[in-house]
Structure formats: C-alpha cells, structure tokens
Amino acid sequence: xxxxxxxxxxTLFSHFPLYTYPPTPSPYQAQPIRxxxxxxxxxxxxxxxxxxxxxxxxxxxxxxxxxxxxxxxFSQAPQPTRVAVxxxxxxxxxxxxxxxxxxxxxxxxxxxxxxxxxxKERKVQDDGEGEVLPAHHIPEWAxxxxxxxxxxxEGYRDLDARDESRSWVAxxxxxxxxxxxxxxxxxxxxxxxxxxxPSSKSLLSGGSLSVSLNPPPAPLTGxxxxxxxxxxxxxxxxxxxxxxxxxxxxxxxxxEDTWILGSANPTPLDALLFAYLHALxxxxxxxxxxxxxxxxxxxxxxxxxxxxxxxxxxxxxxxx
Numbered sequence: 001x002x003x004x005x006x007x008x009x010x011t012l013f014s015h016f017p018l019y020t021y022p023p024t025p026s027p028y029q030a031q032p033i034r035x036x037x038x039x040x041x042x043x044x045x046x047x048x049x050x051x052x053x054x055x056x057x058x059x060x061x062x063x064x065x066x067x068x069x070x071x072x073x074f075s076q077a078p079q080p081t082r083v084a085v086x087x088x089x090x091x092x093x094x095x096x097x098x099x100x101x102x103x104x105x106x107x108x109x110x111x112x113x114x115x116x117x118x119x120k121e122r123k124v125q126d127d128g129e130g131e132v133l134p135a136h137h138i139p140e141w142a143x144x145x146x147x148x149x150x151x152x153x154e155g156y157r158d159l160d161a162r163d164e165s166r167s168w169v170a171x172x173x174x175x176x177x178x179x180x181x182x183x184x185x186x187x188x189x190x191x192x193x194x195x196x197x198p199s200s201k202s203l204l205s206g207g208s209l210s211v212s213l214n215p216p217p218a219p220l221t222g223x224x225x226x227x228x229x230x231x232x233x234x235x236x237x238x239x240x241x242x243x244x245x246x247x248x249x250x251x252x253x254x255x256e257d258t259w260i261l262g263s264a265n266p267t268p269l270d271a272l273l274f275a276y277l278h279a280l281x282x283x284x285x286x287x288x289x290x291x292x293x294x295x296x297x298x299x300x301x302x303x304x305x306x307x308x309x310x311x312x313x314x315x316x317x318x319x320x
Contacts, residue, residue: 033130068271071312086316179243
C-alpha cells in the first residue's frame with residue numbers, strides 16, 4: 001500500500017532536488033602486487049618518491065626494526081626473498097594508524113591472516129590487490145613464506161639465551177630508546193610523545209618517552225596544585241647516565257661474537273640492536289653518536305648488518 005506524501009512536505013522537498021550523475025571513471029589503476037612491499041617512513045636522504053634515494057633504510061627506528069627483521073630472516077633462506085620498500089603512503093591509509101605495514105600478494109598470506117586476525121579461513125578472490133598486514137603480523141607471514149617456525153627457543157641457542165634476550169630488549173626499548181627520544185627525536189617520535197598509542201605493538205615493544213622510562217616521570221604539577229597534572233619531569237642527566245651504561249653493557253655482551261648472545265644465526269634481538277645502533281650513529285646529538293663510535297665492535301656489527309639489510313630491499317618503482 002503506497003503512502004501519499006503530504007503536499008506540504010512535497011513542496012519543501014521540491015526546493016532541494018536530488019540529481020544523479022553517471023559514475024566518473026578513475027584515472028588511477030591499481031597495480032597488481034607481485035613483490036612483497038614494506039611501507040615505511042622515508043629514508044634520511046630521500047627527497048621524493050619519484051627520485052628515490054640509494055639509501056632505502058627508513059629514518060624511523062620502528063620501521064627499521066622490521067626492515068632488519070625481514071632482511072635477517074630471509075638472509076638465511078636458500079633463495080633470499082627481496083622486498084620492495086615505499087614511503088609515499090599517507091598515514092591516514094595505513095593499518096593501526098602507524099607504519100610499517102607490509103603489502104603482500106594474496107597467495108603468500110597464511111589463511112588465518114586473510115581479511116583480519118580472527119583465525120577463520122575464508123575464500124577470497126585474488127584480484128591482484130593483495131593483502132596489507134600490520135607490523136605485528138609480519139613474523140607470521142615470514143614463517144609461512146619460509147615454511148618454518150622459530151621453534152621453542154625463537155632462534156636462540158637455548159632456553160637461557162632466550163630468557164636473557166628479554167632483558168636486553170628491555171634495555172634497548174627502555175634506556176636506549178629514552179635517550180634517542182630525549183636527545184635526538186625524529187618527527188615520528190615527537191608525534192608519539194604528544195599522542196602515544198598504548199594499544200600499538202612493535203617488533204618487541206616500544207612507545208613514547210614516558211613509556212620508556214622506569215619508573216615513569218612525575219607530572220610537572222604537584223598534588224597540592226590547583227591545576228590538573230600535565231607534562232612530565234624528565235631527568236635528562238639520569239637518562240644520559242643510563243644510556244652510557246646501556247651502550248657499554250651491550251658492547252661487553254656482544255664482544256667478538258657474530259650475533260648477539262652468541263647465537264648461530266641472526267635473531268629478532270639482532271634486528272632490534274641493529275636498528276638502534278643505526279639510529280644512534282646517525283643521531284643529531286654528538287653524545288649519542290660518540291658512545292657508539294668509540295666501541296669498535298658495535299660499529300663493525302652495525303656496518304655488517306647494514307650491508308645485509310640494504311641488499312634485501314629494492315625501491316618500489318623497480319618491482320617486477
């Protein structure tokens with residue numbers, strides 16, 4: 001039964017006519033994804049995506065962790081997989097609102113990761129657009145690509161080494177990350193300090209300056225203040241002393257070993273350590289650079305891994 005619209009309402013609607021237009025074809029044609037592509041923050045020397053730098057290592061330490069992770073994982077494979085890298089993706093279009101993301105062909109994605117992390121297998125038509133994975137799904141994708149798991153010890157030589165790695169992760173993501181953020185902040189770390197995202201997950205951990213410090217810094221305003229608590233009291237001298245001690249401890253523990261903790265092959269901790277060493281050696285602050293530069297084993301370690309990581313990536317425009 002049709003309902004007649006009252007004359008008054010019809011008269012009102014007549015002043016706001018609805019026009020329809022044929023669809024406008026988009027000039028943009030999505031390029032089929034053939035090569036796994038990591039979306040990162042730009043390298044230091046990069047100017048534009050049209051003029052890519054020969055240095056493909058991201059200037060953001062979080063992105064660099066994952067670049068190193070992929071490079072070291074694939075370096076041990078019989079046929080190493082080269083990954084494309086691009087930095088022209090807007091943050092408004094990335095998963096979790098932060099980089100890196102990994103764009104991969106659909107046929108390389110484990111079924112549990114297709115369309116989300118619910119773990120439910122479903123059929124997806126492969127239209128060439130592939131799948132975009134957030135950073136915390138990269139290890140599972142790498143395992144599927146290499147058809148292997150890290151095992152009970154996660155690549156470390158034994159259970160004790162695996163447990164010890166947790167302490168070094170805390171040291172790097174704590175004292176070293178705090179010094180890097182306080183004395184040589186990048187644009188991305190400044191953004192995290194203003195609006196940290198506690199729900200985000202990095203390779204092993206991470207966060208803003210307040211998250212890195214233990215105990216966290218006290219607010220600028222006291223309990224008796226009429227103003228609400230805001231800002232943070234950061235003891236820069238303590239951060240500096242903790243940083244010096246952390247770098248010395250890392251140098252002593254590495255010694256003359258090829259990989260940290262004496263592992264036979266690279267581990268996630270090696271990717272993490274390289275990312276921080278690379279960031280420190282390119283930091284604006286002289287103190288940060290000096291503490292690493294004066295230790296030959298750390299400099300040699302960073303240079304050796306840098307060559308592996310740089311060789312594992314190609315510019316996005318050159319993918320085949």
